[in-house]
Amino acid sequence: DAGVTQSPTHLIKTRGQQVTLRCSPKSGHDTVSWYQQALGQGPQFIFQYYEEEERQRGNFPDRFSGHQFPNYSSELNVNALLLGDSALYLCASSLLLGPGQYFGPGTRLTVL
């Protein structure tokens, strides 16, 4: 089991563009959470998907949206990119009330 995988590894976009990030959870996990980690800060919770529905959401604007597929993989979409969206985006998988979350390596997004 490769654990949580994310693609792409790095991404460069310009302001106003849209981006899609992808995540495959660890085998056996049914819940996917997304976090944004700005440079020098801890991860911030964006939202969580379970049974293909957004279950919880952090303090992020509607420009951030997501999706979970029947195979539990997930996508994070960000529209109308801003410079401030530049960050490492982390995906984490777990069981819904499992003991901990398993993190992927992240996708580094740079907005120019």
Added chain:
Amino acid sequence: AQRVTQPEKLLSVFKGAPVELKCNYSYSGSPELFWYVQYSRQRLQLLLRHISRESIKGFTADLNKGETSFHLKKPFAQEEDSAMYYCALRINNAGNMLTFGGGTRLMVKP
């Protein structure tokens, strides 16, 4: 809203010295607390959780509800302990959303 504070951005100690990484939280209920670690060029991984009350790699952490703290301790630091450490909080029965602190970089010098 809940909040996690790690007052030290950087903690530098010599090998063999004791280590204490501080974590304070604010939440009116009874949360679950975690420590996550990120070694150089590796992904974020769970180190320990307060419910388990276990020692991992020589590290322990005790939840002090009176002081709302969850400090991470190790009696004798090793060079391989050098990493970023994040304290995180989860509200029980609220899914698996984690609230993280800003992190502390631990540097263990030879």
